[in-house]
Amino acid sequence: MDNRMNTEMLYIKSMPPHFHAEELELLLVLSGSVTVHRMERHTELHEGQFTFVNRRIVHYITSEGAYVLSTRVLLKEFRHIFDRMEFVEFMNQDENPLTQRPLKSRLNAIVVDFMIRDYQLCRHPEQKAEKEFNEDQLMDFIFIGYQMASCLKKDNEYLNQELTERFYLIVEYIMTHVHEKIMVEDIMKLVYMNPAYFSQFMKKAGGVGFKDFFMYRKLMLINMLLLDHQYSISEIASMVNLNDMKAFYQIFKKYFHTSPARWREMLWQIPEDYRICEDQTVLQAFMQKYHIDKHRENSLARLYRYIKKCKKEGISLEDVELSVDPYADLTDSNDPDYQPYKYSGSLIHLIQDVKARLVLVYPLRILQDEQHYRLMMQTMQTFVVGHGVNEMRRWKIVIQAEQSEDIRKAQQIRQDLTRQFGFTNVFVRILSS
Numbered sequence: 001m002d003n004r005m006n007t008e009m010l011y012i013k014s015m016p017p018h019f020h021a022e023e024l025e026l027l028l029v030l031s032g033s034v035t036v037h038r039m040e041r042h043t044e045l046h047e048g049q050f051t052f053v054n055r056r057i058v059h060y061i062t063s064e065g066a067y068v069l070s071t072r073v074l075l076k077e078f079r080h081i082f083d084r085m086e087f088v089e090f091m092n093q094d095e096n097p098l099t100q101r102p103l104k105s106r107l108n109a110i111v112v113d114f115m116i117r118d119y120q121l122c123r124h125p126e127q128k129a130e131k132e133f134n135e136d137q138l139m140d141f142i143f144i145g146y147q148m149a150s151c152l153k154k155d156n157e158y159l160n161q162e163l164t165e166r167f168y169l170i171v172e173y174i175m176t177h178v179h180e181k182i183m184v185e186d187i188m189k190l191v192y193m194n195p196a197y198f199s200q201f202m203k204k205a206g207g208v209g210f211k212d213f214f215m216y217r218k219l220m221l222i223n224m225l226l227l228d229h230q231y232s233i234s235e236i237a238s239m240v241n242l243n244d245m246k247a248f249y250q251i252f253k254k255y256f257h258t259s260p261a262r263w264r265e266m267l268w269q270i271p272e273d274y275r276i277c278e279d280q281t282v283l284q285a286f287m288q289k290y291h292i293d294k295h296r297e298n299s300l301a302r303l304y305r306y307i308k309k310c311k312k313e314g315i316s317l318e319d320v321e322l323s324v325d326p327y328a329d330l331t332d333s334n335d336p337d338y339q340p341y342k343y344s345g346s347l348i349h350l351i352q353d354v355k356a357r358l359v360l361v362y363p364l365r366i367l368q369d370e371q372h373y374r375l376m377m378q379t380m381q382t383f384v385v386g387h388g389v390n391e392m393r394r395w396k397i398v399i400q401a402e403q404s405e406d407i408r409k410a411q412q413i414r415q416d417l418t419r420q421f422g423f424t425n426v427f428v429r430i431l432s433s
Helices: 103-120 125-151 160-175 185-191 197-204 211-227 233-239 247-256 260-268 280-289 299-310 343-354 368-387 404-421
Strands: 003-016 023-031 032-039 041-046 050-052 057-072 275-279 321-324 357-363 395-401 426-430
Touching: 003 103, 003 125, 003 260, 023 032, 023 041, 023 103, 023 280, 023 321, 032 050, 032 103, 041 103, 050 103, 057 103, 057 125, 103 125, 103 280, 103 368, 125 343, 125 368, 160 185, 160 197, 160 211, 185 197, 197 211, 211 233, 211 247, 211 260, 247 260, 247 299, 299 321, 343 357, 343 368, 368 404, 395 404, 404 426
Parallel strands: 321 357, 357 395, 395 426
Antiparallel strands: 003 057, 003 275, 023 050, 023 057, 032 041, 032 057
């Protein structure tokens, strides 16, 4: 579909307060640095760094002069990935300390890849199919890698698919009725939870209790309304169903440490000093510095395209085992730019759709490297969160050794996967020479 995603290059010194009613925005700094001010939080971004700005979040940008890629995503057009995608509030990696290196740096590099690719494809309308492919890869990737990964807990407990659906049903209800007085009893009936479990669930899934979770969304709406000159402060309070003005001021000051009038005056004074630009010199310098010009499709992408071709031609893959080695294209085990899981999200969805079975083959020589082992284990954790243990029981994971004396190490990795994630289909294979 046209206009699901659009990426522009901007030169920014100052961008005044604004919000996107329906779109998620990704901001990537190509050169210089910017500070993104949103609600009560400020994020400083330097070259090579990016951030998510969720829809309905009032934000403004200040800088001494920076080139930025801005990707705007119409979330409702990606319901095929998650049916309440427009109610997802994406969490940045700096907000989720549980996602650690090497996964964090790999995730970030892949998002940068997809953003730059979208920028390039936006300038070639004849490559519509390739652009849609890239868009799906990006959204699937950030949903699993950033939003679902935010559900990871230190005790390895995480939301399964059913609980994720229930959480976003709550978010949808809150965002739809945020201007009203919401009775928590109505929400508990909606998701079939008792008071004790509901309180625990909201803290686990949303990070805070229900009252704070709801009030923050109400403040988002207040911030949006403060940008509109036609509404007085008292009218805004009435519009969000906070008619006790004393309470309204107390709640606002708790989050913003000033009054609504002073906050509004500050927002209105931010100047407009930015422009859309097309500076290929800046882009090429960035791509070369971060080796993006060397990135290419991997074995997962090729399998994805193969399955799509079979599906188009009406070839059934039900219960067919599809085997893939994420490291098949790795020529140098020390290559920091190699992205073994770059297309994993969309591939897994497609395999589920055609009811095939996935066989992931891992060469032991790769997993003997601590960095690659940690990357594999952290990635498996996000797979479990994103797709559920039951779905992953349809998979096979093969640890492939080349020497008989390596069996003990391979069996240890097998035990790690079984113990930590409950996998049952993990096998050790000896590749005889």
